[in-house]
Amino acid sequence: MAKVTMVEAVTMALAHELKNDKDVVILGEDVGINGGVFRATNGLAQTFGEDRVIDTPLAEAMIAGLTVGMATQGMKPIAEAQFMGFIYPMVEQIICHAARFRNRTRGRLTCPLVIRAPYGGGIHAPEHHSESTEAMFAHMPGIRVVIPSSPSRAYGLLLAAIRNPDPVLFLEPKRVYHLNKEEVEDDGEEYPLDMCYVLREGTDVTLVSWGAMMKETLEAADKLEAQGVSVEVIDVATISPLDMDTIHESVAKTGRCVIVQEAARHCGVASEIAANLADQGLYDLHAPVKRVTGYDTVMPLFKMEMKYMPSTARILDTVNKVLEVS
Amino acid sequence: MAKVTMVEAVTMALAHELKNDKDVVILGEDVGINGGVFRATNGLAQTFGEDRVIDTPLAEAMIAGLTVGMATQGMKPIAEAQFMGFIYPMVEQIICHAARFRNRTRGRLTCPLVIRAPYGGGIHAPEHHSESTEAMFAHMPGIRVVIPSSPSRAYGLLLAAIRNPDPVLFLEPKRVYHLNKEEVEDDGEEYPLDMCYVLREGTDVTLVSWGAMMKETLEAADKLEAQGVSVEVIDVATISPLDMDTIHESVAKTGRCVIVQEAARHCGVASEIAANLADQGLYDLHAPVKRVTGYDTVMPLFKMEMKYMPSTARILDTVNKVLEVS
Amino acid sequence: MTTVASFDINYLQYLSPNGDLVGDRKPSIASNFEHLKSIYELMVLTRTFDAKAVALQRTGKMGTYASCLGHEAVHIGIGAAMEESDVFAPMYREYGTQFYRGVKMSEVLQYWGGDERGSNFSGPQHDFPWCVPIATQCMHAAGAALSFKLRGEQRAAVSVVGDGGSSKGDFLEAINAASAFQLPMVLMIVNNQWAISVPRKKQSAGRTLAQKGVAGGLPSIQVDGNDYIAVYTAVKSALKRAKEGKGASVIEAITYRLSDHTTADDASRYRPDDELDNAKEFEPIKRMRKYLTSQGQWNEQLENQLLETCKKEVEAAVQEYLNAEPPQVTDMFDYMYAELPHDLEAQRRYAIEMEEKSNG
Amino acid sequence: MTTVASFDINYLQYLSPNGDLVGDRKPSIASNFEHLKSIYELMVLTRTFDAKAVALQRTGKMGTYASCLGHEAVHIGIGAAMEESDVFAPMYREYGTQFYRGVKMSEVLQYWGGDERGSNFSGPQHDFPWCVPIATQCMHAAGAALSFKLRGEQRAAVSVVGDGGSSKGDFLEAINAASAFQLPMVLMIVNNQWAISVPRKKQSAGRTLAQKGVAGGLPSIQVDGNDYIAVYTAVKSALKRAKEGKGASVIEAITYRLSDHTTADDASRYRPDDELDNAKEFEPIKRMRKYLTSQGQWNEQLENQLLETCKKEVEAAVQEYLNAEPPQVTDMFDYMYAELPHDLEAQRRYAIEMEEKSNG
Numbered sequence A, B: 001m002a003k004v005t006m007v008e009a010v011t012m013a014l015a016h017e018l019k020n021d022k023d024v025v026i027l028g029e030d031v032g033i034n035g036g037v038f039r040a041t042n043g044l045a046q047t048f049g050e051d052r053v054i055d056t057p058l059a060e061a062m063i064a065g066l067t068v069g070m071a072t073q074g075m076k077p078i079a080e081a082q083f084m085g086f087i088y089p090m091v092e093q094i095i096c097h098a099a100r101f102r103n104r105t106r107g108r109l110t111c112p113l114v115i116r117a118p119y120g121g122g123i124h125a126p127e128h129h130s131e132s133t134e135a136m137f138a139h140m141p142g143i144r145v146v147i148p149s150s151p152s153r154a155y156g157l158l159l160a161a162i163r164n165p166d167p168v169l170f171l172e173p174k175r176v177y178h179l180n181k182e183e184v185e186d187d188g189e190e191y192p193l194d195m196c197y198v199l200r201e202g203t204d205v206t207l208v209s210w211g212a213m214m215k216e217t218l219e220a221a222d223k224l225e226a227q228g229v230s231v232e233v234i235d236v237a238t239i240s241p242l243d244m245d246t247i248h249e250s251v252a253k254t255g256r257c258v259i260v261q262e263a264a265r266h267c268g269v270a271s272e273i274a275a276n277l278a279d280q281g282l283y284d285l286h287a288p289v290k291r292v293t294g295y296d297t298v299m300p301l302f303k304m305e306m307k308y309m310p311s312t313a314r315i316l317d318t319v320n321k322v323l324e325v326s
Numbered sequence C, D: 001m002t003t004v005a006s007f008d009i010n011y012l013q014y015l016s017p018n019g020d021l022v023g024d025r026k027p028s029i030a031s032n033f034e035h036l037k038s039i040y041e042l043m044v045l046t047r048t049f050d051a052k053a054v055a056l057q058r059t060g061k062m063g064t065y066a067s068c069l070g071h072e073a074v075h076i077g078i079g080a081a082m083e084e085s086d087v088f089a090p091m092y093r094e095y096g097t098q099f100y101r102g103v104k105m106s107e108v109l110q111y112w113g114g115d116e117r118g119s120n121f122s123g124p125q126h127d128f129p130w131c132v133p134i135a136t137q138c139m140h141a142a143g144a145a146l147s148f149k150l151r152g153e154q155r156a157a158v159s160v161v162g163d164g165g166s167s168k169g170d171f172l173e174a175i176n177a178a179s180a181f182q183l184p185m186v187l188m189i190v191n192n193q194w195a196i197s198v199p200r201k202k203q204s205a206g207r208t209l210a211q212k213g214v215a216g217g218l219p220s221i222q223v224d225g226n227d228y229i230a231v232y233t234a235v236k237s238a239l240k241r242a243k244e245g246k247g248a249s250v251i252e253a254i255t256y257r258l259s260d261h262t263t264a265d266d267a268s269r270y271r272p273d274d275e276l277d278n279a280k281e282f283e284p285i286k287r288m289r290k291y292l293t294s295q296g297q298w299n300e301q302l303e304n305q306l307l308e309t310c311k312k313e314v315e316a317a318v319q320e321y322l323n324a325e326p327p328q329v330t331d332m333f334d335y336m337y338a339e340l341p342h343d344l345e346a347q348r349r350y351a352i353e354m355e356e357k358s359n360g
């Protein structure tokens, strides 16, 4: 069993499905011989041929539209948006078509497609290369939004996304593409697409996050544990549909919840989680539900990007406020 | 002083600014001689000329891009998206450019533009003509999102939107375009762009909504008052930035809050409001914060649309649950 | 300066507005009267249907409806030129094509009646349903065509946009995709001179819309869209080319929207009356009838019989539409996903609960 | 079939790769040696800057950088043909154009150094900054051009896209807008044969990219993008046409990206070495030097002096870049809106608080 990084786990899952299912094709900008700008499709064109791993013209609306057209005709296309910042021309096709064909035709035409996009900041990249607008897509009925945060979850969730008979947006937190290596067996085992992962159990406070922010969240948990605070840490992983059961269960135990989100605060996924706690979870709460998020400003160019994104210090600052409440 | 409908108030505000500011131009599909498919620009091309009220080719990305280009060069363009369902090709220009030029250039180039779009369901329209995806835009830093719910607020808020030196998305709840007539003086007085409106004062429960759902919300309030419940009703009006102060103040008084939103529930604007209550407002709450929203499904074709959208009955059902809590 | 590339846009017409055959080359279909008569019958049926659909909307029995009045030749021409295994990606008014391909009139009514079941229609199951977001269907046709190509299938896709839609990026990107991937597809532009209230000349200063295909180096022509024989011939040969692996074509069919844009529109606000009157001279059904009559293939008696049959068929379709079982509140949930996600179950239960309350 | 429209795409070159003047018509600029020498100097300065910028990235003193190696003739040709009052809408590597228009080298470095202040640059204040979302800048140029037209100003806008960008809807819709509104603008395609790893031929099977302009009926030509004289002449005459109210043009400049796509790219993964070697034969600076030398206008001594000056100028710019005051955490908030909305004030305060904590 090989130790792989998250981006290698992505490649592994793609290769697995290209091999197992002849209807699977990959398309996007630079996904072919170059293997993608993050090497997520590294070697796949060479192994499976340029008919299965297709470099497209530079036009994201076109990529999305082709993908939808292919999916309705029985293919299982996996499109890549080179960066989440370039996904916006795809929005019309995603919201108007990918998310609707099954419902629109009462099941006659369906859209088993995946759109993959590296997302998030913190890699010193140019403008528009650091977006995290998952909430926009989580608001769209008819499309699943999945975000892995470790190599094994990347592998298992991507397999599930490809096999899922409905459209899935698969966001890859590129800041942690190479962070850790993990042993991941290429056994074709998929993970469920509607489940949170409790990464650490605890009784004093629940920290909820997803994607690259799991790094700071777990770091904060470490520091808190060192101070004697018992922290439960949840990786949401599937933003839509959202597994609130696991979160409610945790908060029922801890009474305190801090949600950590890289994206801007206003109308983000953290808001949805907090809103559910304000409803179904209200009587469990011993302290205000706090969100540690990006500011409601544009993600700055990279000189300031780490000041924009939630830091371990900001998480600790917030958790301490929540713990102060008696 | 004339009694006007909401759509007439929109026309009045547009005419006012076309007359007062030579940099103001209107552009969009069918906005010219035809006066727009809802007649919001009725007579304006005839009065101000086809150089001020411009029919464009059918291409929303182009309309948005032209608008951004014009705004950066000192014009004050007002673009129309014919229906909110056709705004998606504009997303890239809105999020990547309109919302960013001031910040990107440290104030050198700015984007004083307005994008108007009729939005929401309930008018028996074809597919894609009933969207309410305001939350997607409320999540974008750098653009204001404004939604009037009466003729006078349409007039005052639209004037403010046009005069605002930054981009504004102005969503017009078309279901109530013709609902009520109101006396609106064409006095050029604008309304603030960061304020909720308390439409009715009460002490038992706070109902919060915006846009066309104010109709059902006020109807529910009437019925509740008849049952002896004292209801405070708030029209949010500016979704972004959001005036939480007014909402907190109200909930501090009533201890109960129900938020009514036409859009799908997951990651909607209602979630943001509830999330704020779960944080800053937690100690004010006597009962769970409930959201009455569209389901997390695609807005159905019109045979079923009224079953999708929150009804007065659903609002009452929910408020009663909240009132039951002692 | 050296010339590195040259392009011509040609115009194809066989049947003049008077119903005379023009031009030197006469296609064989021009004397296949059995075929032409059946086409004529479908054109008249389509027009009968269309008038009835408008009436249903006017009397509150249906929602907004987009009439196809005046488009019968181009729509049915596309349908007749295609094979069943080909994929059709329409905009929203190509009923003629769809009837040819087996879609039922009652299904069209059901769709405009605000019921999703209309899009689960008869006819080729792989065909795309009506597409409201302008021009997005062109990319679906391209995606279908790419699938055929990758799978080595001898099939092609046909998309339709209007003169308005030909301005939108999706159409233009589809031309580019068709070029880059050499896709088996035909991109039709049905230029009916208006995009709601915006006249053709405001969409582009280009002499033709067909020349948009030059961007991708695609063979691009104009045809008389009121001339069934021209449309059929052009589409047929473009499809043949596509299926032989020679790539895509663009065909601009010149016709005229003889109706309002939809029943929600009032064209008298923006369209000169004389323009409409003039356009009626060129309309496709009269032309075909004149031709068939001049060839001794048609007469008043046949015409009257046909009108009678059409009326009955349409009436039967209307009854089928009106008598359909109403949809269920659960339908809203049950086709969203192959498997209903957990969090939607509660919403579904609540919808049923509220429905029961309101009924009882 | 009758022909209703015909189009030619011509190719313009004055200066052969050997530095010889070719063709029958010699533009007057070809003997304006003062001008050509100053252009040559800017080309060399730009290339010196470019090499230094790559080095800064490699040594961790700057972020990702998009090199302009090989594009000097086309970029500076655009700059020289424009007037200051015109508006320039670049993609992200047209430093040559920008230097000509007064943007400082240190500002370019600041931008790629991850600092917004670089886009608040010197040079025409109405010029657009670098634009990362491919082709979206074409619409900004069109919007600017529409403003000029509506206000009756004698100004024009120039946008640039690459061969890759020419596939994107925004470019294609901009051509359509330019046609429909007869806009005073020039749409440049800088075809450097690669879009990151995707070769030109995968973008479109069209013989040229210039022919995309035919879609809107715009005059569309190819020029040798390594030939300053050709680029200058073509852009100059297109701008003249635009400002005379005759509408927009499309110019495809054929050049070659002699570098990796950006410093984050490794072209050896996908680009054949011999292709690169071959392209170096055609590069623009050598060609111009040969021409000037053959005309007795340049020699080794001047060359050495020039290289020395360029080195110094670039070094000064680097120092200016490195010595700039660091940005403030509050900058994140203070340029978002003309007036900071209420709800952002709390966030701004918190950002300051956290900054102070982390500093002390």
Ligand SMILES: Cc1ncc(C[n+]2csc(CCOP(=O)(O)OP(=O)(O)O)c2C)c(N)n1
Pocket: B029, B058, B060, B082, B086, C093, C132, C133, C134, C161, C162, C163, C164, C165, C166, C192, C194, C195, C196, C257, C261
């Ligand atoms: C993306 C998008 N924008 C706007 C509309 C609203 N709309 C519906 S039909 C139409 C005009 C279409 O004109 P054309 O393409 O010429 O087709 P026609 O209706 O004339 O057949 C418009 C603007 C839409 N459906 N989709």
Ligand SMILES: Cc1ncc(C[n+]2csc(CCOP(=O)(O)OP(=O)(O)O)c2C)c(N)n1
Pocket: A029, A058, A060, A082, A086, D093, D132, D133, D134, D161, D162, D163, D164, D165, D166, D192, D194, D195, D196, D257, D261
């Ligand atoms: C909308 C969008 N999609 C993708 C990208 C990523 N990207 C940056 S440059 C580039 C290739 C551009 O190639 P081309 O247009 O030929 O210009 P060149 O870089 O060769 O000058 C790509 C795909 C982007 N910046 N914007």
Ligand SMILES: [Mg+2]
Pocket: C162, C163, C164, C190, C191, C192, C193, C194, C195, C196
């Ligand atoms: Mg039309």
Ligand SMILES: [Mg+2]
Pocket: D162, D163, D164, D190, D191, D192, D193, D194, D195, D196
């Ligand atoms: Mg290129």
